[in-house]
Amino acid sequence: MPLIEVSNLRKEYRNHVAVQDVSFSVEEGEIFGILGPNGAGKTTAVECIEGMRKRDGGEISVMGLDPLKDKDLAELRESIGIQLQQSELPPKMKVWEALELYSTFYRDPVDWRELIKDWGLSGKADTAYGSLSGGQQQRLSIALALVGKPRIAVFDELTTALDPHARRETWKLIEKVREQDVTVLLVTHFMEEAERLCDRIAIIESGRVVALDTPPDWCPGSMSSRSSASSRPSRWTTNCSPRCPR
Ligand SMILES: Nc1ncnc2c1ncn2[C@@H]1O[C@H](COP(=O)(O)OP(=O)(O)OP(=O)(O)O)[C@@H](O)[C@H]1O
Secondary structure, eight states, X not given: OOSEEEEEEEEEETTEEEEEEEEEEEOTTOEEEEEOOTTSSHHXXXXXXXXXXXOSEEEEEXXXXXXXXXXXXXXXXXXXXXXOOGGGSXXXXXXXXXXXXXXXXXXXXXXXXXXXXXXXXXXXXXXXXGGSOHXXXXXXXXXXXXXXXXXXXXXXXXXXXXXXXXXXXXXXXXXXXXXXXXXXXXXXXXXXXXHHHOSEEEEEETTEEEEEEOGGGOOGGGGTTTSXXXXXXXXXXXXXXXXXXX
């Protein structure tokens, strides 16, 4: 049984339909990518999965739990690690303070001192969040997502603000998360990132899944009859992968 199953998800904001019809499933142990241009509905879709937003239609099952049901949601929050958004921590909060605070959110948290070691933050425990480099902030973000010993981690544009070197370093960390038996849902703008990391990807445009595949089988040309390639932002309009069969 898939760990996450999304069927015909729909979400509206007032009179704007952000997610029209999104369906995919994620198997345990996968790194599953969600790729698409700005405003496509990627974040909205993952927030419905996390239970941060209430869907307007369709079905979602995460480990057999329905994020719309309050009883299930409490259980779900114990099992999903959600990445910190950049503005969520006060700049003066120290690394250890953030980890200790997050530990209080979970029934059975991991010892945050181990996370500091595991995620390369030794020597930074007393450093304020605002004084960390971009890469260090992302390390903390990953560590915070793992405090509750989740089965699923959701990373939404974790590498967008990073330079290419820090981005590649962060890719290694995402692989390390998977090695710890955590299933990863990864929202990204970068095709290269999806190709490098993901077992499968869903490409979302205008609130719909327009391609669902393993990265080597996917290429922008294969979508030309379903969407306008010229309307895609350059950040994710890449050439086909060298592994692309076309
Ligand atoms: N709280 C909100 N209220 C109203 N409209 C919203 C809200 N959040 C998102 N939207 C709109 O819903 C659509 C989908 O937004 P969403 O953030 O899910 O897209 P995205 O694919 O994650 O985009 P990005 O890559 O830019 O983060 C966009 O048109 C956005 O403007």
